[in-house]
Amino acid sequence: MKKEPFSEMYVNGKVRKAYAVLSEWYNTCDPDELTQKQKEAETLFRRIGITFAVYGQGQDAERLIPFDMMPRVFLESEWRLLERGVKQRARALNTFLWDVYNRREILRAGIIPKHLVLQNEAYEPAVVGIEPARNVYSHIVGVDIVRTGLKDFYVLEDNCRTPSGVSYMLENREIMMRMWPDLFKQTRIQPVEDYARLLRHTLESVAPAKCEGEPTLAVLTPGAFNSAYYEHSFLADQMSVELVEGQDLFVDGDFVYMRTTRGPRRVDVIYRRIDDAFLDPLCFKPESMLGVPGLMNVYRSGGVQICSAPGAGVADDKAIYTYVPEMIRFYLGEEPILKNVDxxxxxxxxxxxxxxxxxxxxxxxxxxxxxxxxxxxxxxxxxxxxxxxxxxxxxxxxxxxxxxxLALSTSPTFVEQQLAPRHVDLRPYCLVGDKIELCPGGLTRVALTEGSLVVNSSQGGGVKDTWVLAD
Amino acid sequence: MLLSIDHQTSYRYEHPQRRIVQSFRMTPAECESQQVMGWSVEVEGACFGASFTDGGGDLVQTMTLSGPASTIDVKITGTVRTFDTAGVLKGHQELNDPGLYLRETSLTRVDDAIRELAAETACEGALDTAHAFTNLVAERIVYSPGSTAHGHTAIDTLQAGQGVCQDQSHLLIALARSAGIPARYVTGYLLTDAEGKYHEASHAWTELFVDGLGWVGLDPTNRCCPDERYVRLGSGLDAQEAAPIRGVSFGHGTEIMDVAVTVMQMAQQ
Amino acid sequence: MLSRTAEGLFWIARNLERAETYARLLQVGYRMSMTPSPAGGYESEWSSVLAATGNADEFSRHYDEVNERNVENFLSFDARNPSSIKNCIASARNNARANRVAVTTEVWEALNHAYLEFRELEKDRNALKKIPDLVDWVKRQSATIRGSFLNTQLLIDSSDFFNLGYYLERADNTARLLDVKYFVLLPTIHMVGGSVDSYQWMTLLRAVSAVRAFHWTYGGDHSPERIAHFLILNPACPRSLFHCCDRMEYHFSRLAKLYGTSNPAHYLLAERLERFYEADIRDIIKQGLHEFLSKFIADMGKLNNQIAESYLFER
Missing domain, CATH: 3.30.1490.270 (Dna Ligase; domain 1)
Known part of the structure; x- marks a missing residue:
């Protein structure tokens, strides 16, 4: 059973092609300079990170997620495999969502037991019968992937509601480019900075049919006290759209409006970062004042698009997870490219x-x-x-x-002035609208403790930049 | 039977409200037991919009009113021709899978007492079980207006031994779901008879799903199946989800609600 | 822009200016307590200070006696006073946090710094035994924050809402300061023009950091009429009611141009400003300074509500 975990950098003692440039570069580096740079990176990150910190409360106020400056690298050929696999999954999950809220063919066919869906807390009766624009329910799918061998990728879980962490993907890259401009000149690394534009495009492409002209988008946040508030404001800022709270929105007649100093302005697409239960007190928790009374009625009658759709969570439920390979076969008639963990x-x-x-x-x-x-x-x-x-x-x-x-793969990580193998996972962000797009990169989380398999930031995990090399 | 319905709900606010938003589930759907001859929902000064048909086949409308408003009057008038289908819901268009109605809600939660009672009472077939449960609720829960408060659950009702139609329905739903029979809460109107005993014009009862028959209406309050005296308005997992009006108002102070409902039989034409 | 953001900026400015005014009021009280009270005076100088804040009722709910220690605590550190310096700074900072994307990093850092440092000051109150130190600290923070705003913030509608709040609060505060002086401090008309009176007028000028500016404008003539003119009608005085209204008019006009339409708040202010153009200080005093100031303070209250309504601040 004891087997060395797959190393992202070395195969049989030789440096893999993906890491060739990085390895060469690392060997020419002066260790003191590296230590110096690591400090600079930390300072730089802290400066941006300070904004992460101020929004935190109490003890957490100063806790930042540790950043490791050794990137995790994929060859384009490897990435293409992942990309096909993630997109396949995103398509199947969205088809599943459309199906369980409409015809329920997969339940009729007996492929998934009825009760797992219909009695699942994440299955939302208020959404039954709705056909959102382009039949997309989950517009941002975050798939958590681990690697165990050269071609062995496993999906640990899917995130169909509002996967977080994409701001790290963008900020990590920003810092790496500032720290190592020469390295970026020598290496052809596919850019990720397009993400905000793609997200905006995705949201615009699912504007409801009633929307005339260019759709107005907004990011809906629970407010400044939420731990992910920085990411909400970051994404709103990057997309140049308003960051709204429930109190900024109101329903009048067939539509949702935001209160602006120029008067009410109709909102067509809401990228919400609040949970289903808090969207609308007339439909869900009556005591919640975070949401917008009447929002669900406007949504159901086609006056606004909510991304991701309420009830999208039934697709990423851990009980449903085991059936995703079956879903892929049932809806797409394809064999799953990424494996499920038993x-x-x-x-x-x-x-x-x-x-x-x-x-x-x-x-x-x-x-x-x-x-x-x-x-x-x-x-x-x-x-x-x-x-x-x-x-x-x-x-x-x-x-x-x-x-x-699973023996998670290891990636070289700068620990105590030298490189050491540490276990990593990966969360790429797949956007689903008129097209399915996957930004070439993602969030690589690393377990900083030797031998640890837990990469969560709450349990001593850190983050890395994720590179996809251009051929 | 030709029934005319007049349903007025008025809200009075201690202080004027800036905005009021309400979601209405107050238009009866057509089915074999009822033919809607005329129906209107009116609120003076309000804007109606965002209407759709939900998974249970009920029409939902959104009413918004910009204040300042100290009162709102919701006026419903309509005429419905009703037919007796022996309680069976036929020809009702809906998308929900009956399996959905096995979900537990906080108002219909099941505890050991309910589970045991359901197991003791259950019969061979689902229809017999449904009737047995209905009789059980009618016997165990004394109908006593004003005896219960908002938020009363099925568990509370069984313990208290008394309640109104809402409580009796919640208990019947809990018993049915515990026995694996899908069940839902139904709101509507009832033609009051001369004695007026037990009857309320604005009423609630239960529907249980019986394989082969479909949804079957059962009224534990009157220990019968809905007949031509009943007009079915809407349904949901429990009273909260099926509520004819759910609303929020923006402003301070308390609100007082008054409801007046009359159901009358009209001369047949 | 979102109404909530505009409202946030408006209140950041109002709260900062209010904190500064409270500090200045403390300074007035502190200096007056070192000089003899006017003969026949029926209130202590600390009561006057309290009256100027318009929060005397709230004070009497929590304190038995009006004295330096209690008033100082009430105005600076007391969390139960909604307008204490502590609450003003915290509220300004929280508003900035909730609208973080609408303020620059410099403004945010200045505000957050003031907030954190005040918490430290609070922990070690003995270090601040003297009111002047606290007053200086508040004035310095206020200047830093306002300076950061002017230097870094884009000149778009967000800056107009910030400045509207700033000038509205300042106009209200100047009116209150003046009112206290004229109404509360002077028990009888005979006192007018006496040496104590003159001293107190100077204290008032000092409180608004305008002694030199006043001398520069009016020479050595400290007549109440001149001082009232300075603080009400002189467009060169940065705290005069006229100047504050004139600046509000400027920002309303910018918004009207930007949005392509004026609104009732703008009309209300324009009408108020119009009356200043025709005003004569002798008439104002003849008709009663207190009456004039009370009316003005009420007008500012109305303006505040009208701004909230016109720009959809209300939920």
Missing amino acids: TWRCSESDDLAYVLEHLPELVVKEVHGSGGYGMLVGPASTKKQIADYAERIKQNPGNYIAQPT
């Missing part, structure tokens, strides 16, 4: 028995958990931890799923 659902007794027996070699997650909290990494846990966790699973089996521990 998953045991503890709600099923056979699976539960297997999981309890094999805990030391499995990763166990809570069905609705996120951020790496509440999970068990079997191989890295003590006997006591495993025994305690087993009790928790037995208490409420339906709350857990288990997966084999």
